[in-house]
Amino acid sequence: MRLVVADDHPLFRGALKEAVLSHHPRATILEVGTFDALTALLENDAEFDLVLLDLTMPGARGFSGLIYLRAQYSALPVVVVSGNEEPAVIRRCLDLGASGFIPKTMDTRQMRDAIADVLKGEAFVPPDITLGASSDGEADLIIARLATLTPQQVRVLMMLAEGRLNKQIAYELSVSEATVKAHVSAILQKLGVESRTQAVIAVSKVETGLWTQPQA
Structure with a gap:
């Protein structure tokens, strides 16, 4: 184990x-x-x-x-x-x-x-909490689109959300700026958005309204 x-x-x-x-x-x-x-x-x-x-x-x-x-x-x-x-x-x-x-x-x-x-292969959630059905169709759609990203595209998206420039992302991932630009283009297409800012906003919608208490 x-x-x-x-x-x-x-x-x-x-x-x-x-x-x-x-x-x-x-x-x-x-x-x-x-x-x-x-x-x-x-x-x-x-x-x-x-x-x-x-x-x-x-x-x-x-x-x-x-x-x-x-x-x-x-x-x-x-x-x-x-x-x-x-x-x-x-x-x-x-x-x-x-x-x-x-x-x-x-x-x-x-x-x-x-x-x-x-x-043992079972999913665990606290027994005293009722989850109910998801009521946020927009967030569900974004989650489905996020699932289509490759691992490297997810890393690039995380760095975009942190406000990093292509040059910084390329250095961090040890790739060329051209490769980063290609990843960004693929991310925009898969998320159905037109700009880096819209991509970051789309991801933030998955979390909007959920952090009503200090994160830990």
Whole structure:
């Protein structure tokens, strides 16, 4: 059993680690505190049974980290762990491909049981939360279009959302500016928009109105 705990709070990483080890004492658990550290780890070795992902940490915000992991490592189960327990946030995580959602308010025993369910192949959502059906057709359409992006296009889109220029993106990805421009053109076409600004706005609509409390 091999897992990754990705969270920028050491104490909470420790709690998740304790929850896993209480059920799987021989499990190998690696910890990272930034999204860049997570991607570097997975680029070197992606043979893990599960990633426990905080939605917001250095290098990622909102759903960007989850979107990237589902594009780059489609076979790797990802469970979101967050302090934001809004039903709309949980549903959006599941829509984007998460295998489950664990609120940070759960105690160690509840986390242990939730992780055990996911490792058995079951999706986990808090039993006391009613998700209901999605009522945001526009966001659902954007999510469907995001699913058509390649992993590299997702990375470029994340950097566009951070306001980076083509030159900066090319340097970060070790590619030419022409390659970045090609990715941007493909992203615009797949998202059905005409400019970089519209692409960023489209992605922001997936999150609009969902962060009614501090992200964690």
